[in-house]
Amino acid sequence: MQSFFYNRKVRDALIQLIFLACVCYGAMYLVMNAATNMSNAGLTSGFDFLFQRAGYDISYSLVHYDPKTSTHLMAWVAGMVNTLAFAVVAILFTTVLSLLLAVMRLSHNFLLSSVSLCVVEYMRNVPILVHITVWYVFSLTLPSVRQAFNLGDVSYLSNRGLSLPSVVWNYSLWPSIVLIVLWLGLCFLMQKKVPSKGRRRLLMLFTTVILILSASLMFSPVVSISVPQLVGFNFKYGWTLPPEFIMLIVAVSTYSASHGSEVIRGSILAVSKGQMEAGLALGVKRNIVMNRVIIPQALHSIIPPMTSIYINVLKAAALGSVVGFMDIMGTMGGSSLNITGQAIECILIVMVSYGFLNLILAAVMGRFNNAMQLKGR
Amino acid sequence: MNDLNFTGKPIEAREPAASQLSINRVVEWVKRNLFNSWFDSIITLLIILLLGTVLPKALDWLFFSATFSGAGRADCSPDAACWIPIRQYIDYYIYGPFPESEQWRVNSAFAVGLFAFPLLFTQRIPQKIVIGYILFLPVLLWVLLKGGFIFEDISTSALGGLTLTFFLGIIAMCLSLPVSILLALGRQTKLPILRWICVGYIELVRCIPVITFLFMASLVLQLFLPGGVSIDVLFRVLFVLIFVSAVYKAEIIRGAIQAVPKGQIEASYAMGCGYWKTMAYVVMPQALRNSVPALISNFIGLFKETTLVMILGLLEVMGAVKATFNNAEWLGLHAEGPIVVSAFFFVACFSIAQYGAYLERRIRRTKH
Numbered sequence: 234m235q236s237f238f239y240n241r242k243v244r245d246a247l248i249q250l251i252f253l254a255c256v257c258y259g260a261m262y263l264v265m266n267a268a269t270n271m272s273n274a275g276l277t278s279g280f281d282f283l284f285q286r287a288g289y290d291i292s293y294s295l296v297h298y299d300p301k302t303s304t305h306l307m308a309w310v311a312g313m314v315n316t317l318a319f320a321v322v323a324i325l326f327t328t329v330l331s332l333l334l335a336v337m338r339l340s341h342n343f344l345l346s347s348v349s350l351c352v353v354e355y356m357r358n359v360p361i362l363v364h365i366t367v368w369y370v371f372s373l374t375l376p377s378v379r380q381a382f383n384l385g386d387v388s389y390l391s392n393r394g395l396s397l398p399s400v401v402w403n404y405s406l407w408p409s410i411v412l413i414v415l416w417l418g419l420c421f422l423m424q425k426k427v428p429s430k431g432r433r434r435l436l437m438l439f440t441t442v443i444l445i446l447s448a449s450l451m452f453s454p455v456v457s458i459s460v461p462q463l464v465g466f467n468f469k470y471g472w473t474l475p476p477e478f479i480m481l482i483v484a485v486s487t488y489s490a491s492h493g494s495e496v497i498r499g500s501i502l503a504v505s506k507g508q509m510e511a512g513l514a515l516g517v518k519r520n521i522v523m524n525r526v527i528i529p530q531a532l533h534s535i536i537p538p539m540t541s542i543y544i545n546v547l548k549a550a551a552l553g554s555v556v557g558f559m560d561i562m563g564t565m566g567g568s569s570l571n572i573t574g575q576a577i578e579c580i581l582i583v584m585v586s587y588g589f590l591n592l593i594l595a596a597v598m599g600r601f602n603n604a605m606q607l608k609g610r
Numbered sequence: 611m612n613d614l615n616f617t618g619k620p621i622e623a624r625e626p627a628a629s630q631l632s633i634n635r636v637v638e639w640v641k642r643n644l645f646n647s648w649f650d651s652i653i654t655l656l657i658i659l660l661l662g663t664v665l666p667k668a669l670d671w672l673f674f675s676a677t678f679s680g681a682g683r684a685d686c687s688p689d690a691a692c693w694i695p696i697r698q699y700i701d702y703y704i705y706g707p708f709p710e711s712e713q714w715r716v717n718s719a720f721a722v723g724l725f726a727f728p729l730l731f732t733q734r735i736p737q738k739i740v741i742g743y744i745l746f747l748p749v750l751l752w753v754l755l756k757g758g759f760i761f762e763d764i765s766t767s768a769l770g771g772l773t774l775t776f777f778l779g780i781i782a783m784c785l786s787l788p789v790s791i792l793l794a795l796g797r798q799t800k801l802p803i804l805r806w807i808c809v810g811y812i813e814l815v816r817c818i819p820v821i822t823f824l825f826m827a828s829l830v831l832q833l834f835l836p837g838g839v840s841i842d843v844l845f846r847v848l849f850v851l852i853f854v855s856a857v858y859k860a861e862i863i864r865g866a867i868q869a870v871p872k873g874q875i876e877a878s879y880a881m882g883c884g885y886w887k888t889m890a891y892v893v894m895p896q897a898l899r900n901s902v903p904a905l906i907s908n909f910i911g912l913f914k915e916t917t918l919v920m921i922l923g924l925l926e927v928m929g930a931v932k933a934t935f936n937n938a939e940w941l942g943l944h945a946e947g948p949i950v951v952s953a954f955f956f957v958a959c960f961s962i963a964q965y966g967a968y969l970e971r972r973i974r975r976t977k978h
Contacts, residue, residue, distance in 0.1 A: 358959035360914035551819035591817035
């Protein structure tokens, strides 16, 4: 009997079974508690509430959302779109800023590299919430609409936000969708039929130019650009981004860029110095050695830590609730939760949404990483 | 990309021959580091121009024209910083609403907590004692700040300001360490079910914002508990901080475990040591020592993350500063509060980061 328990396989299986049983028991206990508590409070679990009227306002939403008629499902969509829009813009800014800061830091110029050092050290040692507060305070000092900063007569920065010119579709989207599908089909066909890579690229460029030309001819009255104009007490036309959105983007992207710049700098410095010297000794120009030798080698150690920085940027959208920008956490995990009282369902939806977005991001970065990995290793 | 840190000059050219400081050397340095090419010169001049316009104004606003002493709002100068409320409330920022007669407890808690840093520095003290201290620290802090044993109980609402930040940061750091070691081991174990559960937990927590978990702790946790049971908000926040930051630490420790040569583990098994003995006496001492710098930077992250509890209404240092500026007397002073908070965090986190970097350099030195 004793030897039975000392058997390696039996013991492993037993340990795992006991662990699994404990986890299952814990989960069951919590779920049972939740069920009794909810029935005591007169709540019914389920996702029916998604189709009820939401009845709260979302301060800024990219999709159409009407507090009087829209459902909680629509609120979730609005939150999701807000999160996505924030993430895309903030990730873009983070990348550009961290590259800029890293290049500045690696510069020969003593002043330039010390400025970068100070900025990076300040930004990475102060909590993100403080950054958001600082930029929020800054947004309070922006001038009113009438004294707005004029950025080249096409955009304006005021305490109402940043007004940008926008593209307006005056007609249905169908023709353009047809064109895009046509273009994708052509690309696909070419991928199959034309073997040479160079010729394929040339052909693709050619067809793209023709399609764009024909599209601009066909749609010139349909697509127009609308420039913001001051009418009365506000900007009309164009596209106005609210100050909280902009300040959140600025705060989050500067904060993450400070981490990103350290990653990039570290990776570039980790490529051995001999590589640069060998390139220079061969008579290649410095920037070509940089672009063709150093960066490709650095890139494969930049991408994995950059991915986790991007994931942090995505997660920082939830902090928008501090300044009044509502992402999924603000809509579904905040207002919807408070109104319906369906706490578990709402939090579950929030978690699944974040998990889904992160999965997409990780998959994209994974593909990029595979493409950038040094071959032949 | 033009002006990166590769000079491409032979080494003799890089190091000037003169050994004492002379005008020539200074000129040479300025030429090389500020005016290397025409592009460089333009950048240098632009930066000097920018700093020359911004810096005097900023310094003037912050210090020279600012009001440092006075009785009330009326003494503030209209277009410069006003530091009167900061001076007035500095005790509140540090101790929060902690009862005044008991403030020595906060002071000793600071001393006990900060003592952990020099302890990481010394190499003479055996690792066992250091780990014992780190595991004992939460108990000590809890007794000192929250009460129990022979000390008077302090209610959660009396904890605030820097005291609360410190309390949350240190306790969460110390208690998440054992959790993270278990998670890291679980992630690498050969038992599949255990491994899947650990991997699932780590990946799940990593992709969800901390703020979601904090909201969960404040709104949803109540639903999962049997009726009538309620947990102090401080416990709930600590619970979240511990189990979220343990995930990030687990990844650090996993990396350090993987860096331990496999031959050592095999040798240990060959000597007849079991799994736990191998881990405790061979792998962990090396892995933990090598992960100290990364753990310190993780601690900085955790320390910064404690500001998030403000959203749940706990007045940690940032919340305390914000609260005083919501006072009717100081309403309208927007910038001073965030400036003070960011200065505090900068000083605290920067010095810890420098300390971590120093430890890392030392580890690298001893390795080679």
